[in-house]
Amino acid sequence: MNTGYFEYAAPANEPVLSYAPGSPERIALKQQLAAFKEQEADIPMYIGGKEVRTGNTADLRPPHEIKHKLGHFHMGDASHIKAAITAALAAREKWAAMDWEQRAGIFLRAAELLATKYRFHINAATMLGQSKNAFQAEIDSACELIDFLRYNVHFLSEIYRQQPVCAPGIHNRVEYRPLEGFVLAVTPFNFSAIAGNLPTSAAMCGNVVVWKPANTQVFAAHVFMKVLIEAGLPDGVINLVYASGPLIGDICFADPRFAGIHFTGSTGVFQTMWKTIGENIHKYKTYPRIVGETGGKDFVLIHQSANVDITVTALARGAFEYQGQKCSAASRAYIPNNLAGDIKSKLV
Numbered sequence: 001m002n003t004g005y006f007e008y009a010a011p012a013n014e015p016v017l018s019y020a021p022g023s024p025e026r027i028a029l030k031q032q033l034a035a036f037k038e039q040e041a042d043i044p045m046y047i048g049g050k051e052v053r054t055g056n057t058a059d060l061r062p063p064h065e066i067k068h069k070l071g072h073f074h075m076g077d078a079s080h081i082k083a084a085i086t087a088a089l090a091a092r093e094k095w096a097a098m099d100w101e102q103r104a105g106i107f108l109r110a111a112e113l114l115a116t117k118y119r120f121h122i123n124a125a126t127m128l129g130q131s132k133n134a135f136q137a138e139i140d141s142a143c144e145l146i147d148f149l150r151y152n153v154h155f156l157s158e159i160y161r162q163q164p165v166c167a168p169g170i171h172n173r174v175e176y177r178p179l180e181g182f183v184l185a186v187t188p189f190n191f192s193a194i195a196g197n198l199p200t201s202a203a204m205c206g207n208v209v210v211w212k213p214a215n216t217q218v219f220a221a222h223v224f225m226k227v228l229i230e231a232g233l234p235d236g237v238i239n240l241v242y243a244s245g246p247l248i249g250d251i252c253f254a255d256p257r258f259a260g261i262h263f264t265g266s267t268g269v270f271q272t273m274w275k276t277i278g279e280n281i282h283k284y285k286t287y288p289r290i291v292g293e294t295g296g297k298d299f300v301l302i303h304q305s306a307n308v309d310i311t312v313t314a315l316a317r318g319a320f321e322y323q324g325q326k327c328s329a330a331s332r333a334y335i336p337n338n339l340a341g342d343i344k345s346k347l348v
Contacts (some may be wrong), residue, residue, distance in 0.1 A: 004102040008157040011150040014115060014143040019134040029134060032124040041071025043222045045080060045242055047301040048087030049235025058242075060219055064218075070128055073218045076243040081210070081251045084239035088182040088208035089257060091236030096178045096206045100160060103107070104153045107204055110231035111149035114142060114224075122223050126192045129219030131167060136322050141192035141220055148197040153206055178206030180286050181259030184252045186245065187221070188264045189214035190325050196224045198262040199238050207260070209238045212248045214265075249273060253280055260289035267294040295327035302343070304336040311339070312346045 013142030017025040033131035034175040041060065044051035057072035095103070114122060119142050126132050126141040164172040183202040199211040199343055213221040225240050241248075253276045261277070263270055276290055300318060302311055335343055 004046035006104075006157060007106065007161065008154045010154050011147070014146040014150075016138055016143050016295045019138065026134070028120045029123060032120040033127065035252060036070065036124050036128055039070065039071075040069060041073075041219070041222070041328075042070060043218060045074060045076055045084075046225050046238075046240040047080065047084045047230075048090070048239065049229075051213055052076070052083075054080070056254050058215065060129060061185045061232070062128045062189045065218070068123075070219060070267045073215075073222070073242055075114070076241045078247060078251055080241055081248055082242055084241045085182055085252070085255060085257070087236040088210055090169055091234060092178075092182070092208045095203075095208060095234060095237050098206070100156070100206065103204060103206065104156065106198055106228075107149045108153055110200075110227050110233075111146045113227050113231055114146050114149075116228050118223065122192065125220040125223045130189060130192070130217060132322060133334050144191070144193035145196045145224070149200065149282065152197070152201050156204055174204070178208075179259035179289065181210045181257040181288075182252075182255075183207045183260040183262060183289075184248070184258065185209050185262045186238065186248070186265060187213045187217065189216040190322070190327075191264075192217065192220040192224070194264050195221055198264060200228070202260065202262055203233075203237050208236065210236055210248075210252065211240045212243065212245070213240070215242065218242060245269070249276060253277055254283065256283050256285050258284055259286055261291065263292035265292075265294065293327070297331050298328055299332040299334060300330050301334045302336060304338050306336075306339060308339055308346065311343055315347055 017023070019026045019029060042053070043060070044053045046052070053072065054074045054076060056075045056077075058075055059072050060070040062068060062070065118271040122145070123134070123137040124142045127134065132140065160176060163174055166172050183199075185199040185202060187198050194216050195213050201211045203209050211221075221240060225238070228238065231304075249272075253273070261273060263273065273292070274290055277290060281287070300315060315330060315333055320329075322329075324331075
């Protein structure tokens with residue numbers, strides 16, 4: 001590994017487009033929405049770089065328009081999960097040996113493709129598959145996912161630059177290597193950005209991944225996988241499979257080569273995962289890394305000088321945009337006495 005010459009500066013946040021009436025982005029997004037609705041998508045799994053169709057399909061329908069069929073995706077069984085593990089491990093040695101800046105370049109290309117060629121594809125897929133409006137899709141599936149990819153490269157370069165102190169006459173050096181096995185990424189329905197971040201952040205560090213998205217996020221996950229392939233991601237580094245969560249867990253958590261889990265979802269599911277991994281700890285070749293996020297209680301702290309109307313709008317949007325179905329939704333408010341009455345009446 002060469003850590004002496006490459007440094008990626010902190011990027012600027014991806015600009016949020018307005019989608020105002022008559023704007024070019026509004027026209028392009030409406031065209032892409034229409035294009036997706038005009039044809040039924042046939043969405044495969046991606047295992048070892050190959051498109052896998054099983055014939056056991058599940059329908060994709062917009063939650064806000066369930067009579068319309070967007071297409072279908074091919075469900076996998078135990079054999080496909082095991083094949084994904086095998087494909088990941090087959091790609092591991094070559095991927096781990098690749099210079100990290102070469103790996104980084106793939107994800108930077110993916111970010112650029114999302115910002116340009118595929119911006120309206122990923123937003124339209126998120127709007128149709130997950131019932132987001134244009135603004136919620138733009139800040140999620142376009143901007144935040146682009147920022148994840150670019151900032152992760154920046155922070156990875158910072159990690160690789162960190163080296164131990166050297167005493168006189170002694171040179172200490174640390175080389176960072178990926179985990180010895182495969183990483184399982186289990187991603188949620190509500191943020192396409194998180195769904196894209198969990199497998200790619202692990203892969204960026206040289207790991208190989210089995211990615212299981214939520215069934216209700218498959219449409220956008222499929223679009224993002226195609227972006228990664230176009231950006232140059234080698235076969236088998238990320239393997240996208242559609243199967244039931246318990247089946248994925250039973251197979252992956254029982255495999256001695258299981259090396260880590262990257263998860264976003266419910267507290268109960270994550271606790272079950274942690275418990276199962278602990279019970280199987282004697283089986284593993286290494287100690288698995290367990291990383292998960294299960295939401296929280298986000299608060300709004302309101303100053304006594306705040307504008308009441310702006311505050312009411314901010315509280316309503318913060319709590320109820322996207323029906324509050326996100327871990328960043330405002331669920332508590334601390335309101336000063338001098339404003340509490342007005343804010344409560346206007347909010348109601």
